[in-house]
Amino acid sequence: MRDAVPLAELTTLRVGGPAVLAECTSTESLVATVRALDAAGIPVLLVAGGSNLLIADSGFAGVAVRIATTGVRIGADSVVAEAGANWDAVVAATVEAGFGGLECLSGIPGSAGATPVQNVGAYGVEVAALLRRVRLLDRASGEIRWAEPAELGFGYRTSVLKHSDAAMVLEVEFALRADGSSAPLGYRELAAALGADEGESRPAALVRAEVLRLRAGKGMVLDSGDHDTWSAGSFFTNPVIPDSRVDEVRAAIATHVGADVAVPTWAVAGGVKFSAGWLIERAGFAKGFPGADAPARLSTKHTLALTNRGAATAADIAALAREVREGVAERFRVHLEPEPVTVGLTL
Known part of the structure; x- marks a missing residue:
């Protein structure tokens, strides 16, 4: 130690x-x-x-x-990765071996073991749909066992493993597509960039390359020389507004932004999902907010990322998060939930 x-x-x-x-x-x-x-x-x-x-x-x-466990084993139709394995390296290894399935999750920073905890997702694909099983240490009993996805209580960017010390992820296993094709494309921006219709597949290597290009353009691929990537990725989750409050939120948006403005939303069970990045920007927080001299700023490429410009403290990041969250709540009556796990501080 x-x-x-x-x-x-x-x-x-x-x-x-x-x-x-x-x-x-x-x-x-x-x-x-x-x-x-x-x-x-x-x-x-x-x-x-x-x-x-x-x-x-x-x-x-x-x-x-x-x-810092880094083992990766690729089988006939799945990949098993130890919890500390670099996630993008796991995705790259499967694509290079001729398999598909994980390519839409390319470029996401962090470890393989964190992916089921967060129910990581991007470009229309979530871990919950791909995970075969996860090996856990029960910290109370000391038991080590494989758990099935149905046990993990997956939700939007969450699981029963998040905000809990009850279990520790040791390994994860994901199903792969042996023919090398991608998962069906479920994200309009990505499908359009590939010249495909939503629901179609493309070669996994081609999809991975396009995902990396799109993410890099938003400052979402780690680069030590680019302070826009000194972040926790998307700091807030897209808010899901229950059906009972959707009209109230739409009315607030109409009041402050205009009744004829197209609002990016997605229908989900029991409500409507709104774009957190769109709400942040329309609440007055532009890319780069609050300005060039601030140690903590919104990314200059993507308003959903809070970034360290080189000398920020945790207190600086937290203060910016509070300001953005309170501004969105005041203008649109929407409460944004932070995605990162906080340690020793609250927002």
Whole structure:
């Protein structure tokens, strides 16, 4: 273990104070370390890719366990990845091996083990639709077992694993398409870029390349030289407004933006999903807000990303998040939910 390691070094937002760090490069050492810390009553913070964490400037009063397991095994119709494996590297490996299925999730930063926790999704595809099973450590009983997707309570960008210390992901298994074709294209922007209709498939390698191009244009592919990528990706989830409140929200939008403006929405069970990025921008928060001198700013490419311009603190990021959330709530009566897990601070 190492003392006083800045956790900013382990997160894509590059903020976060110090903690004791234990790095585990095998599943066996990971399980043994977490079991020992739990038995001793020592608080544990699990960190892998660090792409969905906002850690306080005061750090973490316990042990940060770095999940650095990287094994990937590709079989006849599936891939099994250890929890610490770089997610985009997993996707790339499957495509290079001639398989399809995961290509729409290309370029997403973070680890394989985090994908079911967040029910990661992009370009019309969610982990919930692709996951075959997940290997978990039950931290109360010490049992290790494979769990089926039906047990994980998947929802939009969430699962029973999120905001809970009850279980730790050790491995994930995803079904693959052996013919090398992509999952059916379910996102209009991507389908149009590929010259396809929604619901059609294309070669997985072609779809992966286009997804990476689209993500890079929005500052959503990690690049140490581009501060627009010093972020946690999309900071807020797209809000799902229940049917009982949809007219109220549409009326607020009409009042402030205009009755004839096209509002990007998607019908979902029990309500309507609105675009968080669209609401943020129409609430007065433009790309690059609040300005060139601010240490924390909205991305200059995508209003849904809150970024560290090089010297931001966690407090700076949190303050910007609060300002944006309160502005959207005041103007449109919509409460935005943060997607990152916060440690040692609240929004």
